[in-house]
Every structure is written in structure tokens, then in C-alpha cells.
Amino acid sequence: MGGDAWRVKDACEGTIIFGGTGSGKTSGSGSAIARSFLAAGFGGLVLCAKPEEPALWRAYASETGRGSDIVMFGSGGPRSFNFMSYESQRSGAGAGLTENLVTLFMEVASIGSGDSRARGGDPFWERAMRSLIRNCVDVLVMAGEPVSLHAMFDVVRGAPTELAAVPSQEWRSRSACWRHLETARERALATSWAIDCREVAGYWLSHFPTLGEKTRGSIVAMFSTLAEALMRGKMRELFCEETSLTPEDVIGGKVVVVDLPVKEWSEVGRMAAVLWKYSLQKAVERRTDNGDGRGRPLFIWADECQHFASRYDPMFQATARSSRAASVYLTQNYPSLASALGGGSEGRALADALLGNMGTKVFHANSDRETNQFAADLVGRRLHFLRSAGFGSSIGLGGQQGAGSSMSRGRSESMDYEIQPMELSSLRKGGPENAYTSDALVFQNGRLWTSTARAWQKVAFRQRSHGMDAEAPAASLARATLR
Numbered sequence: 001m002g003g004d005a006w007r008v009k010d011a012c013e014g015t016i017i018f019g020g021t022g023s024g025k026t027s028g029s030g031s032a033i034a035r036s037f038l039a040a041g042f043g044g045l046v047l048c049a050k051p052e053e054p055a056l057w058r059a060y061a062s063e064t065g066r067g068s069d070i071v072m073f074g075s076g077g078p079r080s081f082n083f084m085s086y087e088s089q090r091s092g093a094g095a096g097l098t099e100n101l102v103t104l105f106m107e108v109a110s111i112g113s114g115d116s117r118a119r120g121g122d123p124f125w126e127r128a129m130r131s132l133i134r135n136c137v138d139v140l141v142m143a144g145e146p147v148s149l150h151a152m153f154d155v156v157r158g159a160p161t162e163l164a165a166v167p168s169q170e171w172r173s174r175s176a177c178w179r180h181l182e183t184a185r186e187r188a189l190a191t192s193w194a195i196d197c198r199e200v201a202g203y204w205l206s207h208f209p210t211l212g213e214k215t216r217g218s219i220v221a222m223f224s225t226l227a228e229a230l231m232r233g234k235m236r237e238l239f240c241e242e243t244s245l246t247p248e249d250v251i252g253g254k255v256v257v258v259d260l261p262v263k264e265w266s267e268v269g270r271m272a273a274v275l276w277k278y279s280l281q282k283a284v285e286r287r288t289d290n291g292d293g294r295g296r297p298l299f300i301w302a303d304e305c306q307h308f309a310s311r312y313d314p315m316f317q318a319t320a321r322s323s324r325a326a327s328v329y330l331t332q333n334y335p336s337l338a339s340a341l342g343g344g345s346e347g348r349a350l351a352d353a354l355l356g357n358m359g360t361k362v363f364h365a366n367s368d369r370e371t372n373q374f375a376a377d378l379v380g381r382r383l384h385f386l387r388s389a390g391f392g393s394s395i396g397l398g399g400q401q402g403a404g405s406s407m408s409r410g411r412s413e414s415m416d417y418e419i420q421p422m423e424l425s426s427l428r429k430g431g432p433e434n435a436y437t438s439d440a441l442v443f444q445n446g447r448l449w450t451s452t453a454r455a456w457q458k459v460a461f462r463q464r465s466h467g468m469d470a471e472a473p474a475a476s477l478a479r480a481t482l483r
Helices: 025-039 053-063 083-089 098-112 123-142 149-157 169-174 176-188 194-210 213-230 233-239 247-251 262-285 313-319 334-340 344-356 369-379 421-426
Strands: 015-018 043-047 070-073 255-258 298-303 325-331 360-363 381-394 404-417 437-444 456-462
Touching: 015 025, 025 053, 025 298, 025 325, 025 437, 025 456, 043 247, 043 262, 053 070, 053 255, 083 098, 083 262, 098 123, 098 213, 098 262, 123 149, 123 176, 123 194, 123 213, 149 176, 149 213, 176 194, 213 233, 213 262, 233 262, 247 255, 247 262, 255 262, 262 298, 262 313, 313 325, 313 344, 334 344, 334 369, 360 369, 369 421, 369 437
Parallel strands: 015 325, 015 360, 043 255, 043 298, 070 255, 298 325
Antiparallel strands: 360 437, 381 404, 437 456
């Protein structure tokens, strides 16, 4: 494909779309890119913030002949993804390793807690939580039990809260923690992990019961609050039953739509979406079908991405291209993204890291000063030449000589923005008043567009067509093809 083709490798460098409310980011550039992915055969994961999004993706799939590949997770049939069981039983290097299970659970915990560490919380609590989960997982694995939220919850609930309880037969007879420890000890005899088993027993029988009551209570409360949220109602059906849908299905070409819009399901919808996103990110990073770099590409789609952003996103995006994964995030402005990643200096640093790893940036109409300034800084400055001219005349008074005229000319040079920040606030927003056409500034790192010989150009998106304005030089953004 010649000209300004936007290729699969470009898509896999990541795309961020900014635009104020009603700017046409979803119906313009978002629609063009979504349809191009589906038409090109991508697998995908769609995270939903607004109630109308599931129906929108059904329409996209129908229009591109992908209706049979759409899977609605959360509605439309019994679908379950037991993420703990999946991680502990999956194939491949690192499968079932305790630390991987701990990291997975902690990522889920950060979703439920609003990412307290990024918000400046005390790191002690994260370390304490990791220790609790690590020893929960280890005692189950050593006892030969399946790792599940229910089993972990039983271990914590049956742990001793004081040293005097440990020798008690009454406590031992009703404690799942003691029962698993005894089984683990028997299975560990004369094995290489006998030392690990002693360490786990030391945690539950010596360390845990001697923690201060308030400290222990806080740690258990953090774990229990999250575990209970996942073990009840809709979340139990989706994440604690037998697995019928996994990230490998997305890698194989299915398009999973997490049909639990945040605007309707609040934290439950957000937790489900980010859990799927993180699990897919890790699965993509270890995929085995991409040895020659020509595996089926897939996408992760997040409109209103501030609801789904996590600390892992910048790290994933740094290597997404080699994994053939195209992340597309849409949001109103830079401050909302930085706030979602924790706010303050750390949140802004994470937002900058994520944006730095997004190769294509699209800016629709926006009234946010910081976002528009970011776009202007991104495009950069160039030398401008200014010409000036002046005219003057004089008239003699009282018959005196001296009447005449003069003219002066000059030229000056200055460095100024190629795109002024104010220009972003005057782009067309689509709708009938603009003939259903929305404008955007498209920037792609490391390339020169034909029409501008720059890394940026302005593009018109037709909201009622299947792609961009045919007259726009970057119409190929709607024509991503498998290569």
C-alpha cells in the first residue's frame, strides 16, 4: 500500500485519542480505527465505560463481517474467567509460580483500592498484603489444593489470631489453615521444598498471630474486602466459576467486549475490565504464536480510558509492538489521565511514560489548556519570517519648506509554534452543523506525512461513512492491513 498508509506495525506502537465531550473522537477517529481493526481480522478486548458501547461494537462487528467473533462477557450467555485458576494452571514457563499469582492478585487489589500506592499511601501495607497473599498461595500449592479466592479466604479466616490458639485442639479441628499446613508438611517430607514449607508454617503459626491486633485486622480487612467483592453476585459468576473464556481466545481472534459499563456497574465494571486487561497484557507478553513476528495482531480498546488506567500500562506499552498488540485509549484530556494514575507528581510521571510510548496521538477539539499546550509542544516550533513596512509624510507649515514622505521596510525572524494551542479549540466537532465531519490533528512519531512533510497533519473524519474523509491525506488510518 503506497502513500500515507497506517500499518499494523504503526497501530501496535499504540494510539491515544484526546477530545472534549462531543468532539467526535468516538464517532470520528475512534470509529475509523475500530472498523479497520475488525476488517483486518484483529482479535480484541473492549472495555466499556458508557452503556451504549456494547451495542456500538455489535454494529461494528456486523458491518465488518465479524459478528460471529464478538463475545459479550457479562451478558449474552454464561461466560466465566476464573483468573486465579487460569494463572495457576496455564501452560508455559512461570505457570503456577507463587509470585506471579501474588502479582496478579495485587493488581486486582490496586483496582479495588483505587491504587493507594500511586496516591501516596504507606508502602508498608502493600508489603504486608503481598506477604499475606504469598503465604496463602504457598500453603494451598504445597497442600496440593487448587488456588482459588474461596480457598484463600478459608485459609485467612482459619488462621490463629493469638499464639495460645496454636496448640489448641479445638482450633485445629476447625481451622482450614491448620489442615492445609499439616497436609503440606506431609507432602514436603524429603523434598526440595521442605524449607519453604517451614517458612510458610512460621508465617501462619508464629508471625501472623503476633502482629498487633489493629495491624493484623487492617491487613485482613484489605484482603477480605476485595475477596468478598469478587466472591459474590455477578462477580462470583464471572470470575469464580469454571473458566469458559480466556485471554488465549482473544489472541486466537475473538473480540471480547466486557459488557459491564462503568456508568452502570461502577466499581464492579471497572474491576472486571481492568482484571481482563491485565490478564490479557500478561498473556500477550508470553504468547508463543509470534515467533516470526507475524502472529495475529490484537487490540485493547478503552474509550474513557481514565476509568481503566493502571500502573502496568506504561510498562506493557513499552514492548507491545513486538507482541503485535495495539492499544487504543480515548480520553478527554491529559489531567483526567494523570489523575486516574494517582495524581500528583507520580501520576503525571506515569501518564507521561504512557503517552511517551504511544506512537500515534490524535487531538480532536478540546478546551483544556494543558492538553492543547501538550499538542503544540509535541508538534514543536519552527522559524517564522515576519515582514514589516512603514510609511510617513510631513507637511511644511506657514510656507516653510519640508513637505515630503518616507517609507521603510524590514524583516524579522522568530521561533514559534507550528500549531498554536488555540487552534485545537476551533476544530470542527462533527454533527449536522458540520456536515457530520470532525477534524483532528494526527501526530505520529518518527514519520513524515506526505501532505505536510511533517510528523503531523490535520485530518477530517466523516462520522457517517466507514472511514475518514476521502480528501484527507491520512485517509489510510482507516485502512490498517495485515502485513
